[in-house]
Amino acid sequence: MKLVRKFLVAELIWGAGILTVIVVVDLASNASSSGAQFVSWFGRALTLGAFPAGISVAADIRDAPNPWSPAFQAIGGALVVAILVFVLDGLIVPASGQARSLVELARTMGAAAESWETRNDAAWRLLTTLFAPVQVMLMGAIGAQVGLWAGYALPRSLHRPLFWLAGIGLVVTSMAMFDTTYETIVLHTAADARFAAFYTLLIPASICAGLGLATLALMRGADLTRKPA
Secondary structure, three states: OHHHHHHHHHHHHHHHHHHHHHHHHHHHOOOOOOHHHHHHHHHHHHHHHHHHHHHHOHHHHHHOOOOHHHHHHHHHHHHHHHHHHHHHHHHHHHHOOOOOOHHHHHHHHOOOOOOHHHHHHHHHHHHHHHHHHHHHHHHHHHHHHHHHHHHHHOOHHHHHHHHHHHHHHHHHHHHHHHHHHHHHHHOOOOOOOHHHHHHHHHHHHHHHHHHHHHHHHHHOOOOOOOOOO
């Protein structure tokens, strides 16, 4: 359980740091935010914090005689965070009375009497809430794999710049995909647009899949210097 604890400690440190940045930006903009908004931000900060948390356990996975054991421990740590994010976004925020519950969103999504704009908005909010734990798992997996392969590909002096570049890139592209999808598809499609929520997983899932093939081969003990058949 050592690696689970290490992942969770890194997650809490980075999550708190990211949340602090969000709060400072909000205060600087003189916006009036509710308690439910802060809870939602904390869930988002934990999602983003899964990337550096994954990096923090990469060396333990790489250097272990049996990499599967620490890998499953890291997955366990990410799963704890994923559950917490779902509880924050899916249960605590609606319980505050400032957001609709998942049941209400599902009911609105399927209500034929509602407009497409209302139904698509409900579908978006429901599905992105359900996908938030998946985002945590993907971000953690990307972080672990970037950290793992950095040890093979680059000198140690370049690791930190790589991690910052990859992390900032993930944040910017994910937020851009989230905002543009909602603004251009969900709000302006006069038809069923619930598929749009799946776009929020597109970038992290693609990156994770691309890295995962080589990582899986390495963990299975494949000779990466051998010419493939």
